[in-house]
Amino acid sequence: MNTQNLSHAKLLVVKVGSSLVTAEGRGIDQSALNNWAKQIAHIKQNGVDVILVSSGAIAEGVKRLGWAKRPTAINELQAAAAVGQMGIAQAYERAFSQHGLHTAQILLTHEDLSDRTRYLNARSTLKTLLSQNIVPVINENDTVTTNEIKLGDNDTLGALVSNLVDADALIILTDQRGLYDSDPRKNPQAQFISQIAANHPNLTQMAGGAGTGVGTGGMYTKVLAAKRAALSGANTVVASGRETDVLQRLSTGESIGTLFTSELSRVNARKQWLLGHIQISGSVNVDAGAEQALLHKNGSLLPVGVVRVNGHFHRGELIAVLNESGAEIARGLANYSSAETAKIVRCHANEIADKLGYAFEDELIHRDNLALHW
Numbered sequence: 001m002n003t004q005n006l007s008h009a010k011l012l013v014v015k016v017g018s019s020l021v022t023a024e025g026r027g028i029d030q031s032a033l034n035n036w037a038k039q040i041a042h043i044k045q046n047g048v049d050v051i052l053v054s055s056g057a058i059a060e061g062v063k064r065l066g067w068a069k070r071p072t073a074i075n076e077l078q079a080a081a082a083v084g085q086m087g088i089a090q091a092y093e094r095a096f097s098q099h100g101l102h103t104a105q106i107l108l109t110h111e112d113l114s115d116r117t118r119y120l121n122a123r124s125t126l127k128t129l130l131s132q133n134i135v136p137v138i139n140e141n142d143t144v145t146t147n148e149i150k151l152g153d154n155d156t157l158g159a160l161v162s163n164l165v166d167a168d169a170l171i172i173l174t175d176q177r178g179l180y181d182s183d184p185r186k187n188p189q190a191q192f193i194s195q196i197a198a199n200h201p202n203l204t205q206m207a208g209g210a211g212t213g214v215g216t217g218g219m220y221t222k223v224l225a226a227k228r229a230a231l232s233g234a235n236t237v238v239a240s241g242r243e244t245d246v247l248q249r250l251s252t253g254e255s256i257g258t259l260f261t262s263e264l265s266r267v268n269a270r271k272q273w274l275l276g277h278i279q280i281s282g283s284v285n286v287d288a289g290a291e292q293a294l295l296h297k298n299g300s301l302l303p304v305g306v307v308r309v310n311g312h313f314h315r316g317e318l319i320a321v322l323n324e325s326g327a328e329i330a331r332g333l334a335n336y337s338s339a340e341t342a343k344i345v346r347c348h349a350n351e352i353a354d355k356l357g358y359a360f361e362d363e364l365i366h367r368d369n370l371a372l373h374w
């Protein structure tokens with residue numbers, strides 16, 4: 001999105017760090033969670049969807065286990081995360097219940113976001129939860145990740161979730177006001193930066209590591225997250241989670257914290273993202289009605305418009321869409337494999353479950369996962 005504030009955003013990903021969630025490791029800060037829940041409930045009433053990415057499982061687990069400090073052994077970190085995540089989930093459910101809202105716990109790994117099928121499944125689950133007015137609360141699935149495949153910090157996870165759901169903006173709440181030109185804990189003269197392009201060449205140089213023993217990535221991973229979110233056209237704000245009504249005020253367009261702007265338009269960014277990441281696995285030919293719907297009506301590709309399936313592809317893979325004369329008009333992520341698609345060619349949405357015994361989505365390629373004219 002190219003507007004310079006978040007007032008037009010319809011879908012926000014909000015990431016809160018360990019130091020905020022656990023009061024710098026002292027234990028879950030229920031009043032802070034209550035406060036964010038109150039703000040998110042308010043934002044949702046204005047028609048904006050919110051997905052939370054919350055850290056804090058390890059810090060809370062370390063406290064519950066009575067350990068003096070954060071361990072370094074992976075198995076101990078995993079055990080701590082498993083213990084602490086129970087507290088995190090309960091605390092959010094309690095906070096949102098005060099506003100008549102339910103939460104859903106989603107634990108993701110790196111592989112879930114790089115594997116095409118799991119990617120689509122995660123996306124579909126999140127979209128369904130939002131349609132049911134649920135607040136998804138996401139963390140990394142620390143139990144099954146090792147150092148090599150760990151996302152490591154939830155700033156990266158926040159950015160990947162923003163790419164996944166095509167969010168308008170990523171808001172990263174932390175214990176600083178935003179980005180300074182050097183670490184303010186080390187340099188009292190550090191200058192605050194209120195807005196900067198996410199692809200600014202000096203960004204990573206300004207950002208240092210974590211400020212407390214509780215957080216992991218520091219400003220460096222927040223800057224990398226802003227760069228990654230910008231790839232799908234999302235702006236990022238890094239702001240203090242302790243600023244009064246920070247989420248509500250950001251969502252009404254107030255300038256708080258540091259805004260990292262994406263230079264890409266949403267549509268172009270999505271196309272680049274789709275096309276940069278994946279090889280084509282097969283194609284389908286569509287009839288003239290479907291071609292019209294895709295090119296001129298901003299529509300999704302429905303099975304009813306498909307006339308032929310070519311090649312072999314799995315659910316989640318990139319396929320080309322060809323018109324009746326074989327010219328390529330679009331590319332997109334298929335919700336059904338080639339074998340499944342062959343069975344539902346020319347079918348209406350309500351016939352898919354009869355033909356297959358199950359149905360994922362109504363569309364073969366959802367509009368959001370489609371890039372035209374390539």
Ligand SMILES: Nc1ncnc2c1ncn2[C@@H]1O[C@H](COP(=O)(O)OP(=O)(O)O)[C@@H](O)[C@H]1O
Pocket residue numbers: 016017018019020055173174175176178179180181182183184185206207208209210211212214215216217218219220
């Ligand atoms: N250039 C910078 N601007 C602001 N903060 C910075 C900068 N460089 C490093 N930091 C540090 O990053 C810390 C926030 O990151 P981190 O401790 O990982 O928190 P969180 O748990 O919220 O992710 C700040 O407390 C600050 O000391």
Ligand SMILES: N[C@@H](CCC(=O)OP(=O)(O)O)C(=O)O
Pocket residue numbers: 016017018019054055056057058059081139140142152153154155214215216217218
């Ligand atoms: N999954 C981990 C998050 C890792 C972490 O410390 O992240 P962050 O505090 O955002 O730098 C946890 O919940 O403890």
